[in-house]
Amino acid sequence: MADDLLHARPKFNVGQSSLSVGPIAYGCWRFAGTEVKPAQAKIEAALACGMTLIDTADIYGKGTPGGFGSAEELLGDVLKAQPGLRYDMVLASKGGIWPDTPYNSSKPYLMAACEKSLKRLKTETIDLYQIHRPDLLTPMEEVAEALSALRSQGKIREAGVSNFTPSQFRALQAHMDFPLASQQPEFSALELSPIFDGTLDQCQEFGALALAWSPLGGGRLMTGQANTAEDQERLDNTIKALDVIAEKNNTDRAAAALAFTMVHPAGVIPIIGTQTPARIKEAANAAKVKMSRSDWYDVIQASMGAKLP
Numbered sequence: 001m002a003d004d005l006l007h008a009r010p011k012f013n014v015g016q017s018s019l020s021v022g023p024i025a026y027g028c029w030r031f032a033g034t035e036v037k038p039a040q041a042k043i044e045a046a047l048a049c050g051m052t053l054i055d056t057a058d059i060y061g062k063g064t065p066g067g068f069g070s071a072e073e074l075l076g077d078v079l080k081a082q083p084g085l086r087y088d089m090v091l092a093s094k095g096g097i098w099p100d101t102p103y104n105s106s107k108p109y110l111m112a113a114c115e116k117s118l119k120r121l122k123t124e125t126i127d128l129y130q131i132h133r134p135d136l137l138t139p140m141e142e143v144a145e146a147l148s149a150l151r152s153q154g155k156i157r158e159a160g161v162s163n164f165t166p167s168q169f170r171a172l173q174a175h176m177d178f179p180l181a182s183q184q185p186e187f188s189a190l191e192l193s194p195i196f197d198g199t200l201d202q203c204q205e206f207g208a209l210a211l212a213w214s215p216l217g218g219g220r221l222m223t224g225q226a227n228t229a230e231d232q233e234r235l236d237n238t239i240k241a242l243d244v245i246a247e248k249n250n251t252d253r254a255a256a257a258l259a260f261t262m263v264h265p266a267g268v269i270p271i272i273g274t275q276t277p278a279r280i281k282e283a284a285n286a287a288k289v290k291m292s293r294s295d296w297y298d299v300i301q302a303s304m305g306a307k308l309p
Contacts, residue, residue: 012209012267014090015158015181019127021090022050023262023287025211026280027271032061032070034275040078040085045277047088049284055184055211055271057094057132058117068099069120076122092128092182093117094162096135105135110146114155128181129156131172133163140168144175151178160184160208166198173206182209187268189238189260189299190217200266215261215270222254237302244298249289254279258286263296 013020026046031039043054054075061070072093079086095113096105104110114129129150131143147159160182161169173180183203185194191214194200203210216222217235224239226232239253246256261270272283301307 012269014128014209015160015179017127017157017181019090019157021053021209021269023269024049024051024258024283025053025055025092025269025271026051027213027273028054028056028071028075029060029213030273030275031056032066032074033064034074036074036077036081039074040082041277042275042280043075043078043085043089044082045280047085049281050287051272051280051284052088052090053092053128053211053269053271054089055092055094056121057097058113058120059094059097059099059132062099069116072117072120076120080122086123090127091121091123092130092160093121093126094130094132096132103133103135103137105131105138105143105146107142107146107149110143111149114150118155125154125157127157128160129158130160130162130182130184131164134161134165134168140172141175143172144177148177158182160211162211162213166202169199169202169206169208179206180208182211184211184213184271186214187212187261187270188215188217189221189242189257189303190235192300192303195264195300200264200268203266210264210266210268212261212268212270215272216254216257221257234303234305237305238299241295241299241302245289245291245295248295251285251289252282254283255285255289258283259289259291260296260299262286263291 056071056075058069062068098104150156158181160180162184185199187194200210226235242253242256246253258270261268274280
């Protein structure tokens, strides 16, 4: 039976709030380094396509002339230039990474980091504030205290995590006085770990948003260039499986690759990072892709380089 697994996508609720987001999100990890006007065009293109979750982080911009915080600063300038955009989006940001430390999720650090993000973003509240990577030296109870304090002060509406293992997620949740709203792993047709390590299962268990970063495999699914010679065959086979889906749907490989992540019953929301408004619009076609079980499992097995038992 050729059952279509990717039906018209619903909007997803964010934690306990009344906020909801569309089936694809727009990420700002490559956002820094342009003027306000082109940056505004990207945000407007994303929102027009229903990509209502705009995801950034305080570290985005490191390595550009603006440095740490510059992606948030630019997004804040966009919101200052066009204040109405703030009401059309669910604004997400992340903290907890400090270059060379490398991680700090202590309560004093997170409280200060969030304040700085709010200032750069020129907003009073971050809708979804996420711990960017787990700090192995801060007790989960202290992390929970920081997130609860930020929420009670109205500086954030909901809290989530990024790159946490399922056990780290559960340990933090055990000390929280409200549910974690999101988990953000790397997930693509080339990075299948969240399917098998329990991450996406846990999102279903707790009702947390599953936000996928690098859903195009760091661009490898588009360029066809593997990181190592040993990985080239696996990449080639995965691309072939995605191209079959793209051809069936009269769309491009990017839409097929995004749709692959969205099919999972955890309701995965891929975060795209293209810097071209036209490509943002093309990415929205992923929500229209029709995919059967056989299509999806063909991609899985191509990526694994082996048949499932």
